[in-house]
Amino acid sequence: MAPLSKKKQANKRSYQDDKKADSKTLKKPKISIDSSDESDHDMNELSPDAASDGDELDELDELDEVESGSGEDDDEEEEKDSEEQDQSETKEDGSNNHDEQKKLLKKRKMMRKSGVEVQRIKSLWEKLRVKNPPIPKPVREKLSNEIWELSKDCISDLVLKHDASRVVQTLVKYSTKERREQIVDALKGKFYVLATSAYGKYLLVKLLHYGSKNSRQIIIDELHGKLRKLMRHREGAYVVEDLYVLYASQQQKQQMIREFWGSEYAVFKDAHKDLTIEKVCESSIEKRSIISRNLLGTITASVEKGSTGFQILHAAMREFVKMANEKEISEMIELVHEQFAELVHTPEGADVACTLIARASAKERKLIIKTLKNHTDSLIKNEYGNIVFITALLCVDDTVLMFKSFGPSVKEHLKEFVSDKYARRPWLYIMLGLDGKYFAPNVLSELNRYITLSEATSKKPSLQRRHEHLKRFAPMILKCLSKNCSELLSENLGCQFISEALVNDELFEQLEDKDLENFSQLIGNVIESFQGDISEEGHPMQSPFSTRLLKSLIQGGKWNNKEKKVEPLKKVQGLGVEFAARFYDEVIGPEKLIEWCNNSNSSFTIVALFETLKSEKEGAKFAKDLKKILSKIDDSSDENKGAKLLLKLAR
Incomplete structure (x- = not known):
C-alpha cells in the first residue's frame, strides 16, 4: 500500500480534529x-x-x-495543487493583464x-x-x-x-x-x-x-x-x-444486507442467497457471535458518522435486533437513543424502534420518550412513526409520563390528527383498542408481536393501560371535537372520528363528572351543525358520511355486521331516543319534515327516526307530524330509496 502524501496526512489529522469537535448529527x-x-x-x-x-x-x-x-x-x-500554483503565479506577476492570465491558465490545462x-x-x-x-x-x-x-x-x-x-x-x-x-x-x-x-x-x-x-x-x-x-x-x-x-431490487437489497453479516457472506454470496439471519444464528453460536459483532460494528461506525437516518442502516439494525439478546438491546438503545427520531420514517427503522421500545427497561423507555417528545407532530403524522407511537402506548406502563411528554403537543395539533389517515390511529386505538376496522391485518400482526416482546418488561394489563390513557386524553379529544365540530363534519375521516367518540361506552365510562359537560356540548354542536336548509351547498346532509353519523346517534348503538343488528349502548347518555327526539325538535320540525322526506340524502335519516321513535312516548309528536304528510311524500324517483322504505314502514 502506497504511503500517504503530505496533503493526505494533513487531511487525516484535520478530520480527526473535526470529528472530536463535532457533536451534532448530520442530516x-x-x-x-x-x-x-x-x-x-x-x-x-x-x-x-x-x-x-x-x-x-x-x-x-x-x-x-x-x-x-x-x-x-x-x-x-496534484491537479488541484497545479491550479493553485497557476493562480498564485499569475497573481504575483503584476505586469500581466487579465487576458494574459487566462491564456496562461488555459495553456497549463492543455x-x-x-x-x-x-x-x-x-x-x-x-x-x-x-x-x-x-x-x-x-x-x-x-x-x-x-x-x-x-x-x-x-x-x-x-x-x-x-x-x-x-x-x-x-x-x-x-x-x-x-x-x-x-x-x-x-x-x-x-x-x-x-x-x-x-x-x-x-x-x-x-x-x-x-x-x-x-x-x-x-x-x-x-x-x-x-x-x-x-x-x-x-x-x-x-x-x-x-x-x-x-x-x-428486493433480491439485490437482501444481497446488500447480508454483506453486513461478515466477509463469509460477502465473498460467498451465491451460496448464502436464501439464508435468513434467524436460520444462521440457530445453526451456530459461533456464527451468531461473528454476525452480531460485524453488524454492531457497522451500525456503531455509521451512527457516529451521522448516518442514523439512512434506510440501509435501518435494515442492518433490523437484522441485528432480530437476533440480539437483552445486553445487545441495551447497547443498541444506548447508541441510538439521542437520534431515535431518525429511525421512525422508514418501515425498517420503525420496526427497529418498536422492537427496542417493546424490549427496553422502564429506565431506557424514559430515554426514548424524552427524545421522541420533541418530534410529536411529525412522529404521529408519519405513516410508520404513528406505529412507533402506538407501540409506546401499548408497552409503556408509566401513562403519566406519556401524557406529560406528548400531551401539550397533541393538544395543539389534535384537530389535524383526527382527520389524518395515519395520525388518527393512535387515538382510535385509545378509544376502541386494536379494532380490525382501522388496523390492517399486517399492522395488527406486527403490533401483537410487539406486545408479546414487551411481556417481560411491561407489568400492567393492556386494558388497564389503555383505560388510563383514555381517561387522560378523552377530555382533550372531546374539547377538540366540540370546538371544530362543523369543520370536521364536512370531512369523511373527521365525521367518522366524531361517531367513534360519541358512540363509545368505554370513553363515556372514563369521563369524570366535570368532563360530562364536554360530552353533552359535543352532542349539542352536532345537532346545531345540521340546522339550516339541507339543499344549500356545504350543508352536512350533502355528504353521505354525515348520514351514517346521524344514523348511529339516532339508533344509539353500533351496527354488528356479523349478527346484522344494532348493538345498543349501555352507559352513554344523550343518544338513542333522547337524541332522536331532540334532533327532530331542533333541526327538522313539522315545517321541514316533508323536505327531509323528499330529499334522497336525508330520507334515510327520517327512516332512522321512525324506527327509533315509533314505540316511544318521546316520538308521539314526530309520529303525528309524519302521518299528516305521508300522502305528500314523493316516491316516484328511483334515487330516493329512503322515501320508498319510509312509506313501506309507515303505512
Missing part, C-alpha cells in the same frame, strides 16, 4: 441527478483512508485495504493529461447542456456522438474531475441505452473510486438512475464486498443509501 442530503447540482455541492472531499480513520479494521476491511490506496485521489490532489481532449469535449458540452431553447433531437444526438468519440479513450481520467465529470453526466443523461452500456463497460473497475469521490459519486448516481437492470447489477456486483467500508465513508455512504432505496 442526510439527497444526491440530485440534475447535472447542475454537482457544482453546488459543498461537502468536503475525503479519501477512503481519511473517512474511515479511527475505525478498527474488520475482516472485510482487510480484504479491501489495497484498493483504498489507489492513486486516483493523488492525481486529483499541457495536462488529456488536456486537449478535455477542452474540446467541454466546448461541445456547452452546446449539449443548453435547455432553453430545447435542442432538436438530431442535433443532440450528433453532439453526444462527438463527445463520446473524444472521451471514450480517456473517460477514466474525466470522471474524477469536477468539470469533466459533469460532461460525462450529461452524456449519460442524453445518450441511448446502448451508449450507456458502453460507458458502464468503460468504467468497470472504477465504481468504488467513483463512489468515494466528491465529484464522481454524481456520475455513479446518474448511471444508476438512467442505466438498465444489467448496468445496475454490474455496479452492485463490483461494489459488493465494499459496502461496509462505503458506509463508513462520508461520500460513499450516500451512494450506498441511494442504491439501496431507489435502484436495487
